Amino acid sequence: MKIEQYRIIEKSKFDDFINSLITFSKVVAPVYKGFKNYIFQEIKSAEQVSLKYIPTIIPPKKYFMPQRETILQFDVNNELKVEPIVEYENLVLFGVHTCDIAGIKCLNMVLSDKPKDTAYLIRKKHITIIGLECNDYCDEYASCSFVGAHIPTTGYDLMFTDLGDYFIVHIHSSKGTDIIEKTGIFKPAKDNNIEELRNLRAQKLKIFNNEVPTERRYLPDLFDRSFNASVWKELEQKCLSCGNCTAVCPTCYCFDIKDDVDLTLKVGERYRIWFSCQLDPFAKVAGGIDFRKERSARQRHRFYRKFRYHIDRYGMVFCTGCGRCSRTCMAKINLKEVLTSLIKESEAKIWRKWL
Amino acid sequence: MAKVVIKDSPYNVKRAKILDIKSLTEKEKLFKIVFEDRSWLDFEPGQFIMVSLAGIGEIPISVCSSPLNRHYFEICVRAVGKVTNSLHRLNVGDIIGVRGPYGNGFPIKMIEGHDLLIIAGGLGLAPLRSLILYAIDNRRDFGEIHMLLGCKTPKELLFVDEIEEWGRRMDLHFACTVDRADPDWKGNVGLITSLIPGVDIDPLRTYAAVVGPPIMYKFVIKELLAKGLPVDQILLSFERHMKCGMGKCGRCQIQNLYCCKDGPVFTFKEIMDMAEAL
Amino acid sequence: MSKPKVAFFDFACCEGCQLQVANIGELLIDVLDIIQVVEFREVMSEKWDGEFDVAFVEGSITDEHAVKRIKKIRERSKILVALGSCATIGGVNGMKNSFQLEEVGRYVYGEFYKFFPTIHTKAVHQVVKVDYFINGCPIYIPEFVTVLKSILQGIPYYVPEYPVCVECKLNENVCMYDRGLTCMGPVTKAGCNSWCINNGNICYGCRGLTINPNIEGFKEVLKNYKIPEDFLMKKIDMYNKCKELDKQ
Numbered sequence: 001m002k003i004e005q006y007r008i009i010e011k012s013k014f015d016d017f018i019n020s021l022i023t024f025s026k027v028v029a030p031v032y033k034g035f036k037n038y039i040f041q042e043i044k045s046a047e048q049v050s051l052k053y054i055p056t057i058i059p060p061k062k063y064f065m066p067q068r069e070t071i072l073q074f075d076v077n078n079e080l081k082v083e084p085i086v087e088y089e090n091l092v093l094f095g096v097h098t099c100d101i102a103g104i105k106c107l108n109m110v111l112s113d114k115p116k117d118t119a120y121l122i123r124k125k126h127i128t129i130i131g132l133e134c135n136d137y138c139d140e141y142a143s144c145s146f147v148g149a150h151i152p153t154t155g156y157d158l159m160f161t162d163l164g165d166y167f168i169v170h171i172h173s174s175k176g177t178d179i180i181e182k183t184g185i186f187k188p189a190k191d192n193n194i195e196e197l198r199n200l201r202a203q204k205l206k207i208f209n210n211e212v213p214t215e216r217r218y219l220p221d222l223f224d225r226s227f228n229a230s231v232w233k234e235l236e237q238k239c240l241s242c243g244n245c246t247a248v249c250p251t252c253y254c255f256d257i258k259d260d261v262d263l264t265l266k267v268g269e270r271y272r273i274w275f276s277c278q279l280d281p282f283a284k285v286a287g288g289i290d291f292r293k294e295r296s297a298r299q300r301h302r303f304y305r306k307f308r309y310h311i312d313r314y315g316m317v318f319c320t321g322c323g324r325c326s327r328t329c330m331a332k333i334n335l336k337e338v339l340t341s342l343i344k345e346s347e348a349k350i351w352r353k354w355l
Numbered sequence: 356m357a358k359v360v361i362k363d364s365p366y367n368v369k370r371a372k373i374l375d376i377k378s379l380t381e382k383e384k385l386f387k388i389v390f391e392d393r394s395w396l397d398f399e400p401g402q403f404i405m406v407s408l409a410g411i412g413e414i415p416i417s418v419c420s421s422p423l424n425r426h427y428f429e430i431c432v433r434a435v436g437k438v439t440n441s442l443h444r445l446n447v448g449d450i451i452g453v454r455g456p457y458g459n460g461f462p463i464k465m466i467e468g469h470d471l472l473i474i475a476g477g478l479g480l481a482p483l484r485s486l487i488l489y490a491i492d493n494r495r496d497f498g499e500i501h502m503l504l505g506c507k508t509p510k511e512l513l514f515v516d517e518i519e520e521w522g523r524r525m526d527l528h529f530a531c532t533v534d535r536a537d538p539d540w541k542g543n544v545g546l547i548t549s550l551i552p553g554v555d556i557d558p559l560r561t562y563a564a565v566v567g568p569p570i571m572y573k574f575v576i577k578e579l580l581a582k583g584l585p586v587d588q589i590l591l592s593f594e595r596h597m598k599c600g601m602g603k604c605g606r607c608q609i610q611n612l613y614c615c616k617d618g619p620v621f622t623f624k625e626i627m628d629m630a631e632a633l
Numbered sequence: 634m635s636k637p638k639v640a641f642f643d644f645a646c647c648e649g650c651q652l653q654v655a656n657i658g659e660l661l662i663d664v665l666d667i668i669q670v671v672e673f674r675e676v677m678s679e680k681w682d683g684e685f686d687v688a689f690v691e692g693s694i695t696d697e698h699a700v701k702r703i704k705k706i707r708e709r710s711k712i713l714v715a716l717g718s719c720a721t722i723g724g725v726n727g728m729k730n731s732f733q734l735e736e737v738g739r740y741v742y743g744e745f746y747k748f749f750p751t752i753h754t755k756a757v758h759q760v761v762k763v764d765y766f767i768n769g770c771p772i773y774i775p776e777f778v779t780v781l782k783s784i785l786q787g788i789p790y791y792v793p794e795y796p797v798c799v800e801c802k803l804n805e806n807v808c809m810y811d812r813g814l815t816c817m818g819p820v821t822k823a824g825c826n827s828w829c830i831n832n833g834n835i836c837y838g839c840r841g842l843t844i845n846p847n848i849e850g851f852k853e854v855l856k857n858y859k860i861p862e863d864f865l866m867k868k869i870d871m872y873n874k875c876k877e878l879d880k881q
Binding site for chain 1: 356357358359360361362363364365366367368370407409410411412413435436439450451452568569594595596598599601602603604605606608609610611630631
Binding site: 037 | 660663664667779782785786793794795796798799802803805807808812818819820843844845846849850851853854
């Protein structure tokens, strides 16, 4: 920890910081919506911000890859005129948990893979990420320790850590420095502040324990053995195919592309809109054949996208442990439970081989 | 919210003009297309392009002309959905949007020097026509070439004139069958699989290129394996509903493979253990 | 090019969907730029005796007169659109099909019920061919406009084959089940952009069951929330009773 990269801000000054931030940028932060639900939305004053919050309904991916996004505009009045476009704005995301930062890293990986998604990259460049470290679990659904997303590493411009009376802030980029300078509220960190941060991280190691009875490095093997596991069949009965799990997932990015015209039928746009492997039309082809017809196969596909396929392709686990999918599932399909059942079933298989 | 034009967007389409339209059957039309800027669509047989009609939509279609033809390219379109039906209503001179080519086509460099067995069911002849034309243009680079064609009824036979010509060629072994004959039909009757046992091939020297309706693959592969073809010499092209063509949208994923990026042509070896592939 | 001639008709319904069209607001001018409304009893007194390019039909078919009338409309229309739940899925009128026709007649008309012959409620497509479906009770205007544009472009309109939850999540609404309410979103056809939930109401399932709904799974969900199964079945029957006729 390089002390020169750290600043501190007393909690009594926190509101001043947010209110100052608002004067020069659009700021988005977690806001309480009632019934234990939070969402990221634009704030107009510091008191709207929920510093203690469980993951929002939709992760901040909506700012990087909006639910509905115009990709082309066209005009066929005289002859076909097409213009690919991007819509973006300068935005500060405040209070992003480390799980959601991990999610953004996953999206970066996919959308900067060739051919690069130009619009995504432009939008990303205009967003500043201010993280907020979790000192404790948000609730019982989280599995951030399992995927290693519980400690800040990279992927943010500033990282706020709550140390009682004050926040210690890690500056990770020049974008971060700009904010520190512009708001002018922060003080340099002293040795004792760094010491307290070290202590907190040590304390966190005791609080955050692997939530799943296996290790990340065993995931490829586990999933290679589990394609025909009985767990998937159980999900066939349970899953409603509502697509909630994928919509709220910070690393789900599948989409559909559609056209829309205005009432003249001559001018319009092509847009992409979030789509889900859990839904009926997703894997259907023109002749009506559905290559993933069963709900069990669709759920299995979701889990393999998180824990297997993308490890080969991008070298990353595509689960951030945020727990949103389990929290939102009305049928109570729980990610940790599914993984645990897979492990049990797989172990039993290995034992049978030996006996 | 700022809005800017990004010419380098991967979703940008090139304007292309329809040079000619030919009805092949009741449901299929052949479109001859050229980019307005006269640039060449540099593709491999088996690759696909995204064809779009502004305001209606965009769909993946495989190119069916010879990759060596630098003057124009062709697509064969069956009217089944929103975009394809709208394409059928277009006229010569109309402008469409095209991006691509995408995907991995047939591994021509691997096939060259070997015998080639082409098995086309129905509209599967479209992407294979590109390979056939390439092989005919470069005839000396290939060994024996066998072609097996099948479709439901004689009325649904595509590229009839060309098929007649292929049938007359000395350097092609050609057989054709229909599921149901009509009174004028003089050829074979039966499923395409029934032609396979009779083909005289050296299985170890032969690459089979198979394209047809999803239902066809299992049965054809079974016959080819019985014939002794190695699993990595059976080439299949898959149909999926690609939306982006760039391995992003997820629509065409077969386990860890993206049909649009890793395919649409796969060897049987790549997908033989994969549920959801066939 | 002359504008397509469009007419609106109603059968057994509350005419609420036509009212939605009449209340289309700002869009009205643009819409009237591209179509010519030749018959629409709710807003004009003119009638049209020729052919219709597009006929919008609201309401379900509930007696023999209606059967004859809808067949005539079909003959006169190039394109026929079922407008609203009553027309597309039978809607609330379908609840009649839970009872014996005689019982229903007696309940409504008393001892003279025989003078008012009736048949089982049918959705429009159960009597004549329907080209486009606009679901909802009432219809959702943005979807109506989308369908209208599709008609004029000569392309089909596909009703989304997934549940309302999909659109609701994209709108980032707090789930009604988190609020302790029962919502039909998980098993109801999308396409309304979760209109009701966006405005603080639950989904009543007015667009009808989604294709391939997991009813058994949904019953389990309701058990978790301690909602009686019977309550759900009644809610489904409220709009979906006519679906049984599709299976026959």
